Structure formats: structure tokens, C-alpha cells
Amino acid sequence: MKIxxxxxxxxxxxxxxxxxxxxxTFLVEEQQRGHVVYPHDxxxxxxxxxxxxxRVRVVIVGQDPYHGAHQAHGLSFSVPRGVAIPPSxxxxxxELHADLDIPPASHGCLVQWAKQGVLLLNATLTVRxxxxxxxxxxxxxxxxDKVVQILCESSTPIVFLLWxxxxxxxxxxxxxxxxxxxxxxxxxxxxxxxxxKFLGCRHFSRANAYLKAWNRSPIDWWxxx
Numbered sequence: 583m584k585i586x587x588x589x590x591x592x593x594x595x596x597x598x599x600x601x602x603x604x605x606x607t608f609l610v611e612e613q614q615r616g617h618v619v620y621p622h623d624x625x626x627x628x629x630x631x632x633x634x635x636x637r638v639r640v641v642i643v644g645q646d647p648y649h650g651a652h653q654a655h656g657l658s659f660s661v662p663r664g665v666a667i668p669p670s671x672x673x674x675x676x677e678l679h680a681d682l683d684i685p686p687a688s689h690g691c692l693v694q695w696a697k698q699g700v701l702l703l704n705a706t707l708t709v710r711x712x713x714x715x716x717x718x719x720x721x722x723x724x725x726x727d728k729v730v731q732i733l734c735e736s737s738t739p740i741v742f743l744l745w746x747x748x749x750x751x752x753x754x755x756x757x758x759x760x761x762x763x764x765x766x767x768x769x770x771x772x773x774x775x776x777x778x779k780f781l782g783c784r785h786f787s788r789a790n791a792y793l794k795a796w797n798r799s800p801i802d803w804w805x806x807x
Contacts, residue, residue, distance in 0.1 A: 589630040589729075596728045605721035609708060618711035620647050621654035626707050628656025632696035639699035639798055640741045640789050641733060643749035646706035649714050657702035659772075660692035673772040673780060678803055681784045687805035698801050703729060705752055723752075730756050739763040739796045741789040745780065746771030765792040 585593065596602070612619050621628070644658030648668060653661045659671050667675075667690040675686035696702055705726050710716035733740055734757050742757070742764060744750045750768050757766060767788055770779035790800035 584624075584631075585627040586630040586632075586634055588634040588636060589627075592635055592732050593725075593728065596725060601721045601724060605725075608717075608720050612710060619717075620649060620709050620711060621656050625654070625656040629658070629696065629702050629704075632657070632693060633699060633701045635732070635736075637699040638701045638733060638736075638740055639793055640743060640801060641701045641703060641730075641753075642743045642745070643730075643753060644702070644704040645746075645748050646704055646715060646717065647709045649709045649712055649716075651711070654709070656707070657692055657696055658704045660696075660702055661690040663689045663691045665690060669774045670772045673774070673777040676777075677772070677781050677783060678786055680781065681786045682803060684804050688807060689805070692805070694805055695801065695803070700801060701733075705748060727752065727756065731760075734760045734762050734764065737763065739765065739792070739798070741792050742766045743785050743789060744768045746773075746776070765789075 585597070590597070609619060609623075642658055647654035647656075648661060652665050653668070655662050659668075659674060661668060661671070671690050672686070678684050679686055692700070692702055703726060706715075706717050706720075706722040707726070708717045708722065730753055734753075742753055744753055744766060745768075749771075754766070757764065767783070767785050769783035769785065770776040772780045786801075786803050793800045
């Protein structure tokens with residue numbers, strides 16, 4: 583597992599913590615037991631590779647990776663090209679269309695967002711195939727809490743898009759303890775179970791409005807084919 587250079591420097595001490603070794607041991611044991619783990623080992627830290635710390639402008643927090651074959655590639659809500667677009671992402675595209683008149687992409691790969699500075703962070707970075715939530719409370723949450731803390735302590739303003747209660751609980755208790763310059767936009771999760779409350783949030787245009795007000799470049803949310 584490799585993490586981007588800028589993030590490695592910031593997380594060096596955290597990565598040397600005993601719980602990280604325990605987490606690595608757990609992942610090895612999962613495979614030894616015959617369980618398939620997603621994403622592939624080489625993709626676990628993709629979000630940090632595509633989005634260096636200095637480039638983070640927007641943070642979108644997900645729960646854990648997709649648990650179906652070929653879906654997870656280390657970016658929250660994203661799937662590789664050629665993989666069917668998941669329902670939550672379809673609803674994200676619906677909101678993007680309603681908000682900025684951007685037509686839904688024909689694919690579900692959000693790498694273009696990540697390269698622009700949208701950190702697509704899952705709270706848990708691995709999952710057992712076919713078992714959502716199976717790697718919760720194994721240490722990943724502590725690690726990603728540290729990531730959120732580092733972002734919160736940044737003096738450069740960032741927009742946090744917190745969709746659903748888990749993302750809100752994870753970030754807001756850290757944000758509330760820091761005197762920060764960031765913007766925090768909350769809504770329901772875009773899953774089919776709560777999409778009715780997610781649609782209409784206008785988070786994409788609102789995020790760009792904040793970035794422009796801070797003299798930071800807005801995100802081009804249009805996913806090119």
C-alpha cells in the first residue's frame with residue numbers, strides 16, 4: 583500500500599502507529615482466510631495519490647468502498663470506467679444536472695474531480711467482497727479521522743460536502759473543535775433511500791461559490807467522456 587508523498591509526510595507518525603500494523607495484519611488474515619478484499623491493495627490509497635494535500639479544495643466523505651467485483655478503486659462514490667454506475671452516483675449526477683445543467687456522464691469514474699482537488703475520502707478504506715461495513719471498526723476510522731483533522735487544521739479554506747449522517751458525525755465533531763476557515767455543506771445521503779432529501783441541495787454550485795469568494799479556482803464538475 584503506497585500513499586502520495588505529501589500525505590505520507592503529514593501522516594508519517596500515524597502510519598507508524600501500532601494500530602496500523604494491526605490493521606495490516608487483519609487485511610493479510612482476511613486474504614489468508616480466503617476472503618476477497620476490495621479495492622486491490624495497490625488502490626487503497628488512490629484518493630491520496632490523485633489529490634495531494636496542497637491541492638485539496640473540496641472534500642467528499644463516503645462510508646466504505648463498494649463491495650461488488652470491479653467497483654472499488656479507492657475513491658468515494660467512484661467506479662472505474664466500464665463498470666455500471668451505482669445508484670448513489672446516479673443521484674449525484676441528477677443533482678449535478680439540476681444544479682449546473684451538466685448532463686450525466688456515461689461512466690462513473692470521478693478521477694477528473696480528484697485530479698482537480700476533490701478529495702474523495704471513504705471513512706473505511708477496505709471492505710470484504712459482498713459484505714458492506716465488514717471492515718468497520720478495524721482501525722480505518724481512526725486513520726481517516728486523522729486525515730480529516732489535518733484538513734480541518736489547514737489555514738487554506740476547503741469546502742466539506744457531508745452527505746449523510748455518518749459523514750456529518752465524522753467531520754463535524756472534529757471541525758467543531760478547531761477554529762477554521764472552512765465551509766461545511768450538509769445534506770442527506772444520495773442513496774435511493776434518502777435521495778429525495780439529497781436532491782435540491784445545490785452543493786456543486788455552492789461549493790464553487792465559496793471557492794471563488796476565497797479566490798480559489800472553482801471545480802469543473804463536468805466529467806469529460
